[in-house]
Amino acid sequence: MTTTETPLLAVHGLTRRFGGVTAVDDVSFAVAPGTVRAIIGPNGAGKTTLLDLMTGFTAPDAGRVEFAGRDITGIRPHRLPALGLARTFQSARLVGTLTVRQNVMLGGYRFTRARFLSDGLRLPRTRKEERGLARRADELLDFLELGGFADTLAGDLPAGAQRLVEVARGLAGGPTLLLLDEPAAGLDDTETSELAAALRAVCAGGISLVVIEHNIELVMTVSDRVTVLDAGRVIADDVPQKVQADPAVIEAYLGAKP
């Protein structure tokens, strides 16, 4: 990472307290465009809270978040897609009653003007939008090798496939940065390596990733830089190999209670 490049995402001194507990304590890091940043740490290290702070689900007690040079601290979450930021959740939260294709079409929400009147009357604009959304959805599904599931109800898919669909849905919004909350949770080895391949492909396509993860192997194979959190604080921020060997990191993981 060249230090002269403006980071795509920059987090400065983020802090969040809940009652007496400091869940996130003065966390700072920067994500360069076109890279994959992993955030790891033992259970309770504050990773999800950090993600919530970055995406406006919680307001920080101190610090700020910048995206593409813009201060987005405390922004209302539904404004993020328009800026080019997408986020997935810890358990795949697809709409189970819709098909896979429909879920991915929904991901393209920010490009559409879904209005009751025009959609209800099925005006030409709506029909054109539908065709475009379906086409883009099929492209993304093929890209992630999920084409065969396009017409399956999302609720009927196995967990690994659901995660990939969620990635596809996130991509449908055309983000420049995709934030993933523990995408490998509950996946077996095969599913995890498929996920890793998919994430590498996504990044090769020019989209930056921030991945919150537990699964060290996934992190090592996929990320360009790793930030390690422990008890809300950053204890390491480096390339994967160095972090893996860092004694402070090892201690945090070994010493941490399950």
Place this chain on the structure above:
Amino acid sequence: MSPTMTGLIQVVIGGLADGGVYALIALGVSLVYSISRIINLAQGGFVVLAALLAVSIQQWLGVPPLVTVVIVVPLFALLMAVVERLVMAPAAARATPDRMLLVTVGVLQAIGGLLLLVWGNLPYTMQPFSGDTAITIGGVRIVSQYLWIIGALVVTVAALWFLVQRTSLGLTMRATASNPEAAALQGINVGRIRLIAFSLAGAMAALAGTTVIPATFLQFSTVTPYAVAGFIAAVAGGLGSNVGAVVGGLVLGLLQGLFSRYTSGDLAQVIAMAVLIVLLLVRPTGLLGKKSEVRR
């Protein structure tokens, strides 16, 4: 005391009597909710069923009206246990909480239908327990049956308090109420506790029904207003809070009574509902409720 003052107090007494019935219904709703997270909209319906059953029993057996209480209350405890096993448990195992509400609407509907079938569409009443007596304090006439109703409420509240605070069963119930999953992990048979809660609610409904019918006329169509009142009182008082349910019921009865003195009965309903809605919007957890997920 001035006539307007007497009139006002008279209305307050009447409102409290109504409120006492609502409180008993709301208590049943609240108790069941705290154990199972199910809102039993049919509770009000069981009240009317118990009342009409009491009327029939009194006529068949020729016993004094008070005796019907002794017969109907245990009968209803049993009946509710049966309903819980046959209807609620299978439904709860399969349905989300929103759909459970609809199941209880179905039960309410079925009760109303049963009442229509067996008792027709006529109104019924019963002789007051202590006969046509009343006490008069300072110009204010209190019908004796009202005292029975308030007495029933007091006994129920006291018994419930004793059960919940001073017995091991009560402790188990409180544990289940605060965290059903944790309770199950601790080896508590949540299904059995739920059965007990429903059974107690049945007894409360029976008590409410048998004590109120000598004071008013009830028929199959009273099922809905009672159900609505009980639901409203329980939620307004704060779901899961027994004290809240009682307060909610009494306040609702009072509001209705007070407003109906100055306007027609219907408009009194309107104002009472409007107050409730405003309360709900301003203080969603109800008057005394605990914080739960009410808003996004």
Place this chain on the structure above:
Amino acid sequence: MTTREHTTHPGAPATGLPASRERRVPARPVRLVTALVAAAVALVLPLLVPGWLGLLVIAGIFFLIVLGLNLLMGYAGQVSLGQTLFMALGGYGAGLLTLRWHWPTLVAMIVMAGVSAAVAAGLGTVFLRLRGYYLALATLGLAVITESLASGLTGFTGGPSGLVGVPSLHLGPWEIFSDQANYYLLLVVCGLGAWFVGNLQRSQTGRALSAIAADPAAATMLGINASRYKTSAFVVSAVYASLGGSLYAFYLRFISPEVVGVTVALSIVIMLALGGARTLVGPLLGALVIQGLPEVGQSFASWSPFVAGVVLILVITYLPRGIWGTVKKLAER
């Protein structure tokens, strides 16, 4: 990414995921033929069963109302026990405008639909912040208020005995008076209503509503402004309910507090759950069953509330998708 074979059909894609289970939706020609047959039957029904027309008209009116509720409850997941408020606005509103102030019937109906939309927009922003039971309770409160006002404002609404002598709907020179005329009118109105809701369901708006019902946080992350959508769904449901109320008043030339009572408010939700939410046929089925049960036989009339209650319990417990939803699911196997 290395190019792989484009697999679109069942059978494991190279990722080793299990074979996909595609929903077998009937092919287009089959759907088209079914629709045409249904339309043909609907058109000749008045000649086949003239005695049932009254029932069908009422069922159609409730179909319209339940269709609107389906958008709000079935797709957006918001429980409303208070649709009777809008039925009352449409029914009493149009009734009073035409009876007392001699407004043209069509104008009255449309104006009241607009009023209902405005009321829903206003109430929606506040009410729809509540969730689950609390929203159900607040809307139930609306239903109680509606029934009480209809009964209590005697000078205005005719009190408990209701409003009598409402004129029939006039479309230009034609008076929609007979059962047959009303039936065909309902056929058109319901057809348009179903078409509109059906379009919404297959569009981005419909998908957004489903997302809001399934997972509001995830929907927000996609850029969806949940409260605006919920309010809009509420508005549409209010318009449908209002039109239903107006058509009722014009057809029976009468409206009373009982028609917009709490029991009816609950029965609307029952019809939706019974027939099957998230479908177009479900609301129709639910309306037919609930409106039709009392008519099945004279002696049956007193049994029907009980039976209706039992049926509801059984359907909600064992058929979570409602009758039609379950039928559809079985057909897809």
